[in-house]
Amino acid sequence: MKILFLNGPNLNLLGQREPEVYGRATLADVEAKVRARARELKASVEFRQSNLEGELVGWIQQAKGQFDVIALNAAAYTHTSVALRDAIVAVGIPTIEIHLSNVHAREEFRHKSLIAPVCRGQIVGFGANSYVLAVDAAVNVNER
Ligand code: CA2
DSSP states (O other): EEEEEEEEETTTTTTTTOHHHHOSSSSHHHHHHHHHHHHHTTTTTEEOOOOHHHHHHHHHHTTTTTTTTEEEOOGGGGTTTTHHHHHHHHOOEEEEESSOOOOOGGGGGGGGOSSSGGSSSSEESHHHHHHHHHHHHHHHOOOO
C-alpha cells in the first residue's frame, strides 16, 4: 500500500501561527506521526506540500500507477479548485480528504468542499490525528 499525502497552500506555516485553530504541531511533526502509523500498518508514504495549485494538480496526475491512495489536505483550494477536483476524477485513484480543523464548524465559506463529492470520504477536525486516521482509512480503502 503506497499512500501519497498532499498538502496545499500555507500548510508549511503549521505550528507557527493560529495554534488555537490548527494546533502546535509543525507539518514535519505531522509527517512523523503519519510515518509512525504507516510503519505499524506496513504502508509506505510520500509526503509533499505546495503553495501552487498547478503543482498539486501535476502531482495528482503523476500519481497514476505510482500510488494506491491519495490523502489530500487541499487547504484553501478545497473550497475553490475545480482543477483539483478534475485531476482526482481523471486519475481515478481513491482519494481521502483531510482537514486539521472542523471546517463545518467554521466560516460558511469553509463548509463547501469542491473535492468532497469525488473523494471516498472526509476526515476533519482531529488536528494532526486527522492525518493518522487517514493512514488507517487508506489501508482499508477497499473494505466497504
Ligand atoms: O483545517 C484544515 O486543514 C484546512 O485545510 C486548513 C486551511 C484552510 O483554508 C481550510 O479551510 C481548512 C488553511 C491552511 C493554512 O494553515 C495555516 C497554518 C498555520 C498558520 C497559518 C495558516
